[in-house]
Amino acid sequence: MQSPHAVDTGVKARRRSAGRKAADGSAASPHRRLTSEDVARAAGVSASAVSRAFTPGASVAPEKRARILRAAAELGYRPNVMARAVATRRSNVVGLILFNETNRHHPGVLLALSQAFSTIGVRVMLFLLEDDEEIGDVIDHVLSYQLDGVVAAAPIPSPLIDQLERARVPLLFYNRPGDDRCAAVGCDHHASGVLIARHVLDGGARRVALIRSYRDSFVGNERMRGVEEELATQDAGVVASFRGDFDYERGVAAVADWAARGIDDYDAVIAANDMMAIGAKDALVHKLGRSVPGDVMVAGFDGIEASRWLSNGIASVDQPIEHMARAAVEMMARQIEGKGAVVEYRLFPGRLQRAATAG
Template sequence: MDQDQADRARRARRWVTSADVARAAGVSRAAVSRAFTPGASVAPETRRRILAAAKAVGYRPNALARSLNTRRSGIVGVVITEIANPFYARLLEALGGALQARGLLPLVAVAPDPQATDDLLAHLLSYQVDGVVVASAMLSSGIAARCAAARTPVVLVDRRADAKGPQAALVGADNLGGGRLVADLLAAAGHSRPAFLAGIEATSTSDERERGFTQGLAAQGLVLAAREVGRFTYAGGLEAAQRLLARADRPDAVFCANDEMALGVIDAARTRFGLDIPRDLSVVGFDDTPSAGLAAYRLTTVAQDVAALAQAAVAALEDPAASPRRAAPQWRIPCRLVLRRSARLPEGTVPAD
């Protein structure tokens, strides 16, 4: 075995350190440290030589060791639930991309239900995360206080915290405005018996969409003809539609708090009641998930800008006002209607598809 082979075999048996890089590049260990520190001062040629040497010896900076010096881990905890919901899968992808674009690593924890976040957040805090994004899950006042004590910024996406204790920053769609858009559409199309299908009771997204819808109806001289709960799921939409459409005073339109429930309503209306969509019943959803555009549904829906939500959430983490010790700022992202063929449209309006 020649000397080069012996050196490679020795390196394979132990961790490669910055001292190995410094030796290979002919520089000090301090220069190696600067070369791997964003924004640190080091001559371009020296940096190039150090990076080439690091590649040759198989060196990777130890992020955990660096965090002891900088007091920043470069890790952001992300707590999410309803992961089977296509909207939240898209949101998680967008959050991951936005964090990584800023050199941050997402550490994802999946909550089994919106209320089961406290233990997960406590666990994430033990990893010395630089911040926490909570998506589609609830945040109790107790865990909010723990985050505040740890000086860990918290941003809620698509949910509000409870009203007690420290409040987290909030990033969400303009749910109230989205509900009003739907009310205006249904009124303009001549509907007189609109119904609302809620998601999970007491969740801020469903509550706000319903409130915006009822306010919009009132402005048009209309009231809700019926209301049901579908738990934000396709199966829940099927079951709720069975109850709604079996009524003697059956509604002529249903606004669903998300697309998954709306798809269930459409399928139930067609297969169990023989209704034509939209001649006999208009159905409108919320989120504009990929399934909404399928030819079988062509769902009219309220679109959220997922990329904008993710970018705003990451920006909020970096805003000093996002600290739980301060007044909780809010970022509201505008929504837009996507007009397809599941709802009657005002005369002269052309659907998107």
């Protein structure tokens, strides 16, 4: 048996000659890719032993694994992940489908999911959508890359879900409900709406203006449903309403629209997200000269970093994205391993984030 020193010497010699000879002794390009056979020869083991050494959980003697890893490091060898995916039928990559708008306003979603998946050795491939019409092309890419699963923070039509099912690609919806075939994880947006409404009511508000989301937004509609139901129980009314699209500019536009129509008797503004709430707060203060929260309380949803700035400081309901991400990873891992027979829908409560501008 070779000593460790002999193995090291052989590895270094191999590195010096790699550009001159191929494995069979013929001339080789200096740019030829190293293979597991190169590592096997350098370490004095079989190619299958090299494969096992780079496979988590595979059986290989500790001394042999150390010798293989040392040889691989000396040669500069890295295992071919794509080749392993073909052999094992596992890519160790999941697709994450997000709207561009979601990623722009909530970068923490991508970060939380990426970090949570990395703890189980899985990487995330990001697909960004500008609108719903692009989802068919995205699913085609998912199937072409043979990804292990899909986490979707966007709606997927039933025929495309059928395609994923036929290809045995698990699908989990993030922050939105799926159908009865798909697992889902999300924040309880209806309860969050109730929570923020109670907060402004406790501050004395009774005449509330709402900045809604676009009509087909599940998240926005659920939030406003909770708000309106809670206002109705406390003899408070909605005196103004405006349809936004989650952008700062639409919050400004809402206040301008109400002013143009002579509506100024509201004592609170609740927007479907923080960006519109911040826009409304700025318009109230800088365009109408109103005091926030002296004249008007302002509140939103999501708990984004900007909502906590001293210049903004709106009240908000924060989504527990770290808890949601961990749940998504746990549920997806079970499906990938074939242990997800029961379809789950896990909801997590939002957390109230108080601020001076909310009263």
